[in-house]
Amino acid sequence: MLSILKIAVRNLMRYKRRTLLTTSLVAIGVVFVLVFISVSGSFKDMMIGQITDSFLGHVQIHKKGYVASIDSLPLTMNLEPKALAKIEKEIGQTPGIEAYSKRIKFGGMFSNFVETTNVRLNGVYPEDEINTVPLFLSRIREGEKNIKLGEILIPELLAKGMKVKVGDTVVVIATNRDGSVNGKQFQVGGILESVSGPGGRDGYLHIDDAAEILRMDTLEISEIAIRLKDFDGLHRVFGGLTDKLGNELNKQGKPVFEVHTWEKLSPFYNIARMIDVMTFFIKLMLIAIVLVSIMNVMVMAVYERIREIGTIAAIGTLPGKIVAMFLIEGLSLGLLGAAVGDILGVAIIYILNAAKLTFDFGRQKGLVLSPSISLQDIFMISIIVIIISVLASLQPAYKASRMNPIDALRHV
Amino acid sequence: MSLITAKNLSKAYAKGELKVEALRDLNFEIEPSSFVSFVGPSGSGKTTLLNLMGCLDKPTSGTLMVDDTDVSELNTRMAAAFRGRKLGFIFQDFNLIPVLTVYENVGYPLLMVQNTPVTERKERVLALLEAVGMADKKDKYPDQISGGQKQRVAVARALVTNPKLVLADEPTANLDHKTAYMVIDIMKKMKNELGTTFIFSTHDQKIVGEAEIIYSLEDGELTSVKGVEKPC
Known part of the structure; x- marks a missing residue:
């Protein structure tokens, strides 16, 4: 040879x-x-x-039908405590999950006392959110890199349009699931850099503040974002969660939950x-x-x-x-x-x-x-x-x- | 026992609608360790006959036995293996492989055809290069040596596998007279030393005289056979 x-x-x-x-x-x-x-x-x-690391997470779990109507951020499709407990139990038993963050997503009015505009907000537990989307902190361009009670992080376009800066006092008004309106005063804690894709221009506040505005007696969650230990294991974990949660049926025999990977949630896919x-x-x-x-x-x-x-x-x-x-x-x-x-x-x-x-x-x-x-x-x-x-x-x-x-x- | 036996050997070609009978009913025997020449004008069938004896072509009819093998029965692969084992070739245009040195050209059949171990290969190649007087040019490439030297290398290559028969088609046609005699002398010397049968075709009358047996061909037929008594 x-x-x-x-x-x-x-x-x-x-x-x-x-x-x-x-x-x-x-x-x-x-x-x-x-x-x-x-x-x-x-x-x-x-x-x-x-x-995925700025806001979406690798996998998300919602109540069935939520994603289809996500533009209106329906509070009526939130996950109630019993359903939430079921999901958290399955997450705990699923290998390969590094962290998860519970979010209350809602739309409201944002006022600087001179002007008012619409805003989409996420109520989150700061530590869980940071663990699930680790680039979140790097998006905070101005202000302290945290989400404190009584403070709100607003997207930079909103801050620019409404001429508000870190430390200013603003009011958020939202309608709860029963239709009654409530408002709460916040201090602007930080300005968030926008990122491409849905949810990339949302504001953030502490989940307890969100529950207070929405007058929730018990915590209801709109979505759970999940971060995996290994991104390559995405479809394996997704399959595991779908098997466990996808088969969960309500009294009418219809699925209770829906599980999506980032691929289904972001047009960048x-x-x-x-x-x-x-x-x-x-x-x-x-x-x-x-x-x-x-x-x-x-x-x-x-x-x-x-x-x-x-x-x-x-x-x-x-x-x-x-x-x-x-x-x-x-x-x-x-x-x-x-x-x-x-x-x-x-x-x-x-x-x-x-x-x-x-x-x-x-x-x-x-x-x-x-x-x-x-x-x-x-x-x-x-x-x-x-x-x-x-x-x-x-x-x-x-x-x-x-x-x-x-x-x-x-x-x- | 004969090395080559031809019985009623014929070869015909179809040239368009024309049938050309290149060889007609040849009958001859060639003994081992002979120095044989086939002579005749162009188109007389010399090359066709050499091709048949070299298992490069098959007769149309008749039989041709080479070293007890009916070569007309061999398929392509068997014919190639037979040539590699039993035959050596010397070509009019030398046909050395240009990318191989003199040493590698001579060693090619041992390496690529017979898979001879390196030590034995080296020994045989050097011995033959010495015999044909080309040992000092062993590292030269074909384009660095003269025509006569190339043909001496080709003789060494033909003999390196110790074949029973070496076929040479017009081996001196591209050489001047002096060089042609030198090549024929080497062939005769190798025939005497190794006992190899040499069959060559030529139309050079002076070279023909060097053969022990001369077969004359004309229009595909053997017209005369001349045995030469003088020792080679």
């Missing part, structure tokens, strides 16, 4: 310019794919991380899917580049070496060895192209990281692009290139092995 490899490499070196051009083409394809995967993958991971589809097509383009360029070279190699093929066949080289010679030549081209592409790709990714390029996404400004590529991705792309190189060499190699030695020796 080593001797066949030696012959293959020498034959590639024999046509240096052609080998260089083909290797360059394959390498450029590999670089393009690696850089695209790293940039798009990093963008995707960053956005998913921002969305569709963008993430689009990125995956684009990545797939980019890989297809790479396959086409490798297939066409290597096949072209190997067809040329066979055509140019017809007399040599005739000679080695005449002196007794078996067809299998002739096939192996050309396959290994194609394989060597693929290996070389993949190796050069991998090295250049990783170097470019390193440079992109060092350049600290920034981009804006929705209301989020100055997100730093930090492309990265896993060894698994590099390995997979290299394997694809190598396999396609061998496949591209198969037809020319087979043709060479089937050549009639007499015709081949006569070839001029």
